[in-house]
Amino acid sequence: ETGVTQTPRHLVMGMTNKKSLKCEQHLGHNAMYWYKQSAKKPLELMFVYSLEERVENNSVPSRFSPECPNSSHLFLHLHTLQPEDSALYLCASSQTGNQGRYGYTFGSGTRLTVV
Amino acid sequence: LAKTTQPISMDSYEGQEVNITCSHNNIATNDYITWYQQFPSQGPRFIIQGYKTKVTNEVASLFIPADRKSSTLSLPRVSLSDTAVYYCLVVDFSGGYNKLIFGAGTRLAVHP
DSSP: OOSEEEEOSEEEEOTTOEEEEEEEEOSOOSEEEEEEEOTTSOOEEEEEEETTEEEEEOSOOTTEEEEEEETTEEEEEEESOOGGGOEEEEEEEEOSGGGGGGOOEEOOOEEEEEO | OOOOBOOSEEEEETTOOEEEEEEOTTOOTTEEEEEEEEOTTSOOEEEEEESSEEEEOSSOEEEEOTTOSEEEEEESSOOGGGOEEEEEEEEEOSSSSOOOOOOOOEEEEEEO
8 A cells, every 4th residue: 555545446448437546645735646657658747736726737638536635635527438448547645846756655546448 | 658668688697787778868957766675477666766866675776867858777686586577767746637657668687
């Protein structure tokens, strides 16, 4: 256990479904991130939240909607996804500024399959 | 953001020392050099980080020459469980939030 917990670990959803991915960290970090990792591709940064405010949205389609209700929780709401959205979705947390030198902590990810 | 270049893949055998070199010619004064390890279907794990010279921890050593345009991750006496993808990144921690931009990494295969 890394201190960043993601649920569910696996998710299969149809293209018309709505589902949410959850991420929780108990490390006292104040920045949280969503990454997408498709097969044989590098990790792609999707969203960044710093001090509970969304500070980056890297051209992610609107069918992905993040939510950060507090510094410990991060959600990724999914609706009307496409098969090419099937991937490993990873959440990470860190401290901002110079304290970030102690590194990111990643969760184990949610393996999403869109059918 | 400084771009990094590292070999796509490497092979080694159990018990050998593995050195993975990363080039970062455009590294800036505020940038740190950071390495992560990723096993299949898991999130990356922080291994080691440095600014200059040599850093050592219980897992690896990181060698950084004076010009900081490259760095070498050294894994002593690898085992089968060290088979993973290793990412080299440069990160500026002087601002607010820090974002890690991952490249393709180096896929290390350790053989019996």
